[in-house]
Structure formats: C-alpha cells, structure tokens
Amino acid sequence: MSSILENRMLQVEERIKRACERSGRSREDVQIIAVTKYVSLDTTIDALEHGLRHLGENRWQDAQAKWEAISSNEQLAAEGGQPVWHFIGSLQTNKVKDVIGKFTYIHSLDRLSLAQAIDKRASQLGIIVPCFIQVNVSGEDSKHGIEPKQLFSFVVQLQQFKSLQPIGLMTMAPYEAEPEQTRFVFRALRGLRDELQQRTPEVQSITQLSMGMSNDFEVAIEEGATWIRLGTTLVGKEEE
Numbered sequence: 437m438s439s440i441l442e443n444r445m446l447q448v449e450e451r452i453k454r455a456c457e458r459s460g461r462s463r464e465d466v467q468i469i470a471v472t473k474y475v476s477l478d479t480t481i482d483a484l485e486h487g488l489r490h491l492g493e494n495r496w497q498d499a500q501a502k503w504e505a506i507s508s509n510e511q512l513a514a515e516g517g518q519p520v521w522h523f524i525g526s527l528q529t530n531k532v533k534d535v536i537g538k539f540t541y542i543h544s545l546d547r548l549s550l551a552q553a554i555d556k557r558a559s560q561l562g563i564i565v566p567c568f569i570q571v572n573v574s575g576e577d578s579k580h581g582i583e584p585k586q587l588f589s590f591v592v593q594l595q596q597f598k599s600l601q602p603i604g605l606m607t608m609a610p611y612e613a614e615p616e617q618t619r620f621v622f623r624a625l626r627g628l629r630d631e632l633q634q635r636t637p638e639v640q641s642i643t644q645l646s647m648g649m650s651n652d653f654e655v656a657i658e659e660g661a662t663w664i665r666l667g668t669t670l671v672g673k674e675e676e
C-alpha cells in the first residue's frame with residue numbers, strides 16, 4: 437500500500453512542479469488537499485503518516501467515523517500528524533452543527549442561509565471559520581454554487597457575519613476527457629477574484645482559489661489555483 441501511495445505522491449509532486457514552472461509560479465503557492473472520500477480509514481492514516489496534512493471530505497455522514505478515529509488517534513497526535521480538515525461537499529444547514537468546529541475550512545459556501553448558520557455556530561464556539569465561496573462558473577444545472585453575477589452582492593452581504601471569514605473562491609469544472617477544455621472555468625474564477633479585489637476593496641480577504649481535481653489540476657494551477665483537491669490520482673479510489 438505505502439509504496440503505491442509514495443509513487444502517486446511523487447508523480448503528483450512532479451506534475452505540480454512542472455505546472456508551476458510552465459506558469460512562472462512558485463511551488464509553495466499551491467497546497468494539496470488529499471480528498472479521502474473514496475478511501476478507508478487505514479488508507480487515510482497512511483496518507484497522514486506520509487506527510488499529507490490537509491484532508492478533504494464531502495459528506496459528514498461518510499466522514500464522521502473517520503474524523504472521530506483520527507481525532508482520537510494519539511500516535512498521530514504525538515507525531516504531529518493530526519490533519520487540517522476541509523469540508524468540500526455541499527453543506528446542508530442541519531449539518532452545520534456537526535461540521536463547524538471539526539472542519540477548519542469550508543469550501544462550499546453558496547447561500548446566505550448557510551452563511552448565517554455557520555456564523556451562528558462559529559460564534560457559539562468562539563471561532564472564526566475561513567470559507568471559500570463556491571461559484572458555479574460553468575453554469576451547469578448539476579453544479580452547486582452561486583452564479584457569477586450574484587457574487588458581488590453576496591460578498592457584500594457576508595460582511596455582516598463576524599465569525600465567518602471569506603478567504604477565497606471555489607469551483608468545480610465539468611469532467612472533460614481533454615483537460616485543456618476546462619481552462620475557461622478556472623480562468624473565469626481567477627477573473628472573478630481579481631474583479632472582487634477591485635470592486636469590493638473592503639473585502640481584501642478573498643485571495644485564494646480552490647480549484648482543480650485529479651483530472652484537471654495542472655490546468656487549474658496554470659490558471660492560479662492555490663488549493664487543489666486531489667482524490668483518485670493521489671490517494672486512490674477503493675471499492676466499498
């Protein structure tokens with residue numbers, strides 16, 4: 437198992453490095469989230485023992501057992517191997533009480549009612565939750581996220597929430613056999629980030645871009661991704 441993981445990590449690292457070189461970016465500006473939703477607890481611990489630090493899960497129901505086992509794993513804690521958890525899936529308002537306080541980052545902020553629920557829970561816990569606003573750039577009906585033209589007023593409305601900090605934008609590109617075809621999606625998200633910086637100078641915290649998955653992460657890096665979310669190509673996909 438480990439050597440398969442080591443190989444995948446090396447290959448991914450090489451591909452990230454080359455994408456950074458092609459686009460004149462520094463390797464340190466791109467962080468990896470290992471998406472463990474398709475793999476077992478053992479594989480997830482293996483990933484942590486190999487130095488992966490950021491874990492992504494997209495459903496609380498599926499992540500709960502893993503989260504509990506890892507959080508109480510004293511050996512991992514002693515080795516400094518406790519992860520930073522990223523919630524990357526769409527978040528139901530009634531799951532906010534479970535997720536906030538356990539997952540450090542939320543990548544799927546897509547509506548005001550969710551912002552309100554996160555803010556309320558975070559304020560009870562006395563924490564500030566860094567969030568990515570999910571934008572539906574590709575316009576597919578099947579994708580979550582707010583529409584680009586609603587982004588500016590959404591960001592302004594978020595200002596009322598003191599326990600939630602918008603730190604970036606997130607998107608998912610459609611699956612394409614030819615990854616180059618996804619470029620317009622990532623470029624558009626970066627454009628929105630840049631426009632936000634100009635139009636809403638009061639919200640300078642929105643700097644990061646969570647974009648790129650196994651199939652398209654190199655294109656996303658070339659277009660400015662600061663967080664890439666890698667499942668299959670990094671930690672694999674196991675059958676149930």
Ligand SMILES: *Cc1c(COP(=O)(O)O)cnc(C)c1O
Pocket residue numbers: 471473494524525608649650651665666667668669
């Ligand atoms: C599953 C998932 C990923 C990772 O998918 P892979 O194609 O396996 O890399 C990334 N982001 C989100 C939001 C996901 O749900």
